[in-house]
Amino acid sequence: MNFPEDRGFVTSARLWGPQSPGSTCRRVVALFLTLMIGSGCQEPPGASFRLNLEGRDPAEISSLAREEITRFLEELFGTPDEPRLPPGVDLDLGRLKQAAGHPVGDVDAQGTAVIRRGYYRRYCARCHGISGDGAGPAALVMDPYPRDFRRGIFVYTSTVPGAKPSREDIRRGVRDGLPGSGMPGFSRLGSDVIEALVDYVIYLAIRGETELLLIQYVVDEEEPLPLTVPFKERFVNEDIAFIASQWRAPEVEPDRVVVKPPSAPSFDDKQERAAWVQQGKEIYLSARAQCSKCHGLEGAGDGEQAGSLYDDWNYPKRSPDANQTEKRARLYTLPLRRLRARNLKEDLFRGGNRPEDLYLRIAVGLKGTPMPGAGGSPEVPGVLNPAEIWQVVWFVRSLSGQLPRCLESAGHAK
Amino acid sequence: MDKHRNVFGEHLWWVRRGFFAGIPPNGTLLWRRKGRVQDQMRGQISRRVFGRKAVGAGALVAGLLAVPRVTHGASQPWGCLRGRFVYDGPTPERKKLVVDRDIECCGKFDIRDESLMVGPDGGLANVFVYLRSRPGNIPPELADETPERVLLDNRDCIFIPHCLTVWVPRQKLYIVNSDPVAQNVAFSPLGDRPANIILTPPPGPTAEALWEFRRPQVAPFLVKCNYHPWESAYILVRDNPYMAISRPDGTFEIDKLPAGRHEFQVWQERIGYLQVATWPRGRFNVEIKPGTTVDLGTIRLPPALFQT
Numbered sequence: 036m037n038f039p040e041d042r043g044f045v046t047s048a049r050l051w052g053p054q055s056p057g058s059t060c061r062r063v064v065a066l067f068l069t070l071m072i073g074s075g076c077q078e079p080p081g082a083s084f085r086l087n088l089e090g091r092d093p094a095e096i097s098s099l100a101r102e103e104i105t106r107f108l109e110e111l112f113g114t115p116d117e118p119r120l121p122p123g124v125d126l127d128l129g130r131l132k133q134a135a136g137h138p139v140g141d142v143d144a145q146g147t148a149v150i151r152r153g154y155y156r157r158y159c160a161r162c163h164g165i166s167g168d169g170a171g172p173a174a175l176v177m178d179p180y181p182r183d184f185r186r187g188i189f190v191y192t193s194t195v196p197g198a199k200p201s202r203e204d205i206r207r208g209v210r211d212g213l214p215g216s217g218m219p220g221f222s223r224l225g226s227d228v229i230e231a232l233v234d235y236v237i238y239l240a241i242r243g244e245t246e247l248l249l250i251q252y253v254v255d256e257e258e259p260l261p262l263t264v265p266f267k268e269r270f271v272n273e274d275i276a277f278i279a280s281q282w283r284a285p286e287v288e289p290d291r292v293v294v295k296p297p298s299a300p301s302f303d304d305k306q307e308r309a310a311w312v313q314q315g316k317e318i319y320l321s322a323r324a325q326c327s328k329c330h331g332l333e334g335a336g337d338g339e340q341a342g343s344l345y346d347d348w349n350y351p352k353r354s355p356d357a358n359q360t361e362k363r364a365r366l367y368t369l370p371l372r373r374l375r376a377r378n379l380k381e382d383l384f385r386g387g388n389r390p391e392d393l394y395l396r397i398a399v400g401l402k403g404t405p406m407p408g409a410g411g412s413p414e415v416p417g418v419l420n421p422a423e424i425w426q427v428v429w430f431v432r433s434l435s436g437q438l439p440r441c442l443e444s445a446g447h448a449k
Numbered sequence: 450m451d452k453h454r455n456v457f458g459e460h461l462w463w464v465r466r467g468f469f470a471g472i473p474p475n476g477t478l479l480w481r482r483k484g485r486v487q488d489q490m491r492g493q494i495s496r497r498v499f500g501r502k503a504v505g506a507g508a509l510v511a512g513l514l515a516v517p518r519v520t521h522g523a524s525q526p527w528g529c530l531r532g533r534f535v536y537d538g539p540t541p542e543r544k545k546l547v548v549d550r551d552i553e554c555c556g557k558f559d560i561r562d563e564s565l566m567v568g569p570d571g572g573l574a575n576v577f578v579y580l581r582s583r584p585g586n587i588p589p590e591l592a593d594e595t596p597e598r599v600l601l602d603n604r605d606c607i608f609i610p611h612c613l614t615v616w617v618p619r620q621k622l623y624i625v626n627s628d629p630v631a632q633n634v635a636f637s638p639l640g641d642r643p644a645n646i647i648l649t650p651p652p653g654p655t656a657e658a659l660w661e662f663r664r665p666q667v668a669p670f671l672v673k674c675n676y677h678p679w680e681s682a683y684i685l686v687r688d689n690p691y692m693a694i695s696r697p698d699g700t701f702e703i704d705k706l707p708a709g710r711h712e713f714q715v716w717q718e719r720i721g722y723l724q725v726a727t728w729p730r731g732r733f734n735v736e737i738k739p740g741t742t743v744d745l746g747t748i749r750l751p752p753a754l755f756q757t
Contacts, residue, residue, distance in 0.1 A: 197642035405675035407645040
């Protein structure tokens with residue numbers, strides 16, 4: 036994947052940046068470049084979405100099936116340059132269009148370069164890929180891999196286990212980044228750009244999940260080709276409507292779906308606070324919570340499970356048999372990668388290290404990973420109550436020395 | 450909705466015809482797929498795929514299927530399908546699985562691979578057979594006879610049973626922990642909500658959970674336990690009751706099938722769609738007549754089929 040249009044813009048941005056002294060000549064060249072890009076005369080050939088063939092032998096899909104899947108998806112979702120929305124999917128098309136396409140730059144009244152549209156390709160596609168497949172040009176060297184949006188699963192959320200993330204969860208990820216991973220925070224871009232990116236990420240996620248279902252119908256189920264109108268109607272009415280309703284749920288029924296951490300306890304008495312941490316430690320080590328299984332007795336991420344953890348994206352690549360693993364690995368874009376349990380002593384938490392962030396990670400778990408939610412959901416009773424979750428949070432914070440010193444003198448044993 | 454129509458009406462012409470008026474706002478949908486008609490195009494695809502993949506298997510399973518035997522019974526509006534899977538070779542040894550977690554509890558059990566369960570006289574257990582076409586009318590008494598819960602027990606550090614079926618929306622999955630250690634049940638069916646549930650040692654409300662599936666699947670999916678990597682189970686979720694799992698002696702039976710020609714799917718965990726000479730992609734067609742039983746007889750499966 037290359038971005039000729041992108042490179043052009045970077046050049047002009049560098050020249051026009053306030054830190055660049057720049058001669059008149061360079062400024063003229065830059066203005067010329069910017070105008071050219073702005074007027075679209077350097078418009079690259081249209082970008083296209085890559086078909087999701089993860090885990091499949093490309094030979095098992097006929098060219099007719101490929102064409103039909105691609106055409107129907109384009110009918111529903113458009114192209115990376117010109118997004119569309121199928122009925123029932125509530126996203127802002129104006130914002131989507133701003134985030135989509137190749138980056139287009141401009142110069143504002145102060146002579147500073149600004150980017151007018153094409154945010155996704157400018158800021159995200161290098162890692163996450165034009166298709167949101169988490170396999171952009173830089174993906175291979177990232178650890179963890181950039182998120183593949185196409186399964187519709189996001190790890191750091193505030194919603195009950197099994198639910199989609201809320202809009203705010205995605206927004207937080209884009210704005211604040213995921214500390215300890217390659218994902219930077221984009222707060223400097225301002226809320227308009229971030230909102231457009233949030234819409235675009237959700238769009239790619241819905242499109243990706245739709246694509247997986249469609250491939251299943253066409254390839255595994257051998258839906259008669261070319262796809263008939265009744266099939267398409269059912270697909271939109273049932274499958275896409277279902278996916279869209281899942282994405283709407285956190286906004287429509289926040290009371291049921293979104294978990295709001297109760298306010299954190301505060302202590303005046305040192306002894307009391309130390310006892311709270313100690314209780315957290317006991318829960319951490321208990322058979323009920325099972326934290327130490329992965330995170331280790333001391334929280335160093337070295338529990339007995341630590342060597343056999345995989346996330347949902349990598350789990351299908353592996354097999355107990357080494358030959359089989361090697362054979363399967365060829366069917367995936369990125370090599371198999373093991374998941375590491377977080378070392379809690381480092382005080383580096385991808386979902387944020389505020390007490391409320393840690394509360395949510397424990398209460399709802401990390402979706403798409405082996406970390407389960409201990410707080411339960413409307414259907415499944417939680418194994419820990421809110422007070423117990425807070426105790427674990429305090430204990431986890433104490434591991435990295437993030438509690439006031441008085442705790443140690445009050446007899447808190449690490 | 451109108452907003453979308455205005456903007457996208459051009460390419461989604463069928464949207465304009467008012468097909469979407471019936472979407473319930475909360476997204477709770479009735480899953481209904483009409484019968485899939487075998488047409489010329491699909492026939493071609495099936496043959497092509499079959500031709501490439503099953504050449505080896507085809508030679509080995511020549512003469513595989515007995516001629517379906519039809520027995521006439523009392524006059525009922527429903528028919529029955531039965532058969533028996535036999536592993537046509539020496540009983541394979543079940544590999545001992547590595548049990549290296551919670552050894553004080555799980556170490557005392559002889560935990561072995563369950564992906565190919567062959568009985569003493571060759572019967573192959575845990576083969577899924579299920580209706581692929583739309584059933585039409587489902588006799589109401591079937592719903593009454595079907596329990597509302599399907600039990601998945603965590604016992605002796607394995608899932609029991611290893612294979613199960615769930616009829617949605619009628620049935621829910623009832624997950625129980627009977628072990629003195631905590632268990633985990635994790636699965637993520639395509640297009641449905643993923644689950645990752647902790648079950649504490651009993652007694653207590655957190656030693657069990659009730660899970661509701663929201664949509665049917667085309668094939669069984671894997672259930673795993675993140676605490677004990679050797680554990681596995683397979684669940685088939687369908688929107689009709691016409692599914693069976695072969696018993697330890699290899700026999701299976703699907704009763705109260707509406708009369709008519711039906712397509713069935715066969716699936717086995719080691720190889721996925723159980724594709725043999727006469728069953729491209731593990732599918733076969735059977736004509737069900739009222740009050741009769743179609744017996745597929747003994748279906749002999751050569752060991753080569755299961756070598757992955």
